[in-house]
Amino acid sequence: MLLRMGNREDLFDAAKRCLLEKGYDRSSVRDLASTAGVNMAAIGYHYGSREKLLNQALFALLDEWGDSMGRVLAPDAGFARMWESLIEQFAANPGLWLASVELFLQAQRRPELRGQLAEGTAEGRRGMAAILESVPEGEVPERSVRTIGTVQMALMSGVMIQCLSDPENAPTAEEVLEGLRALAALA
Template identity: 75%
Template sequence: MGNREKLLAGAARCLREKGYDRTTVRDIASAAGVSMAAIGYHFGSREALLNQALFAMLDEWGDAMGRALVPVDDPGGDPVRHFAQLWRSLIEQFATHPDLWLATVELFMQAQRQPELRPQLADGVRQGSRGMAAILESVPEGEVPPGSVRTLGAVQLALMSGVMIQCLSDPENAPTAEEVLDGLRALSKLAG
């Protein structure tokens, strides 16, 4: 593994352990086992390295999460049961990997301070909406109807984000998968 890869791995470890704002150049260099100057040489700045490491972590996590959320091949299976299982899996992920979810929140904050991150972040959100719509529609990503990306996928992503914030900030009182489903049923009655 070269210095560039070591720096990305060290930055990812620091992001998980300390977060974006608290990670220093010294922390990253120490975690990677390379000199601090290597950060400037390979990435130009601490921020550029952390951003690249953060997007790489989220891409890796998104791929793994997408595979975990796809319903088990169950011809004629109950879509409500599949949706409930999706929510159980999501909430389990919030509890199991809070560091990744905190990194996601930090990324949104950094994008407000670093406008150059916004296009990449917006692209990631669009990909997430498309992937979530594909999972919910049980179709390959390339076959998701455009309207489903902006409604089904985007709304599911928004709901996920809100539940994730609740799980991170107040895990004892955050909704369970069953409570999320009950809430959606109640909301659908109001939306008529």
């Protein structure tokens, strides 16, 4: 027997699909409702607004990605393999990354969203530090979060933007590592 999801769950699933296919700004109320097979009014009823639905769906997609990458980025695979995996993910999932950039832009105009984004970013720094330090997330020293986690997230964001804007000339994992070594020598 196949169980059917309710309208709320159908909308959430539709929002994820629309974000990946159309992006944040181009996912209209009509797109969301028709993809979910529900009335447009269901968005307001279940989520309050299109933006609240899209925000929840995008944060869920990013959490799912973070969880999957946490499993893929095993510390014993090495830093080089981690960068190879990240760059592969940027190329394989451009819709997710474009939607996340759109989220950052939306957050500049919405203080409540900026708070959510700040929480998500803090979680990302902690997760990256945990992966790189080979410790459980709850045991990461705050200094590692503020240094290793922060710098890794900054590097990831920059490389992701380059992969989206100029994929032909975006750095490879080998180039990222070579650049880090050169920067370390300067420091």
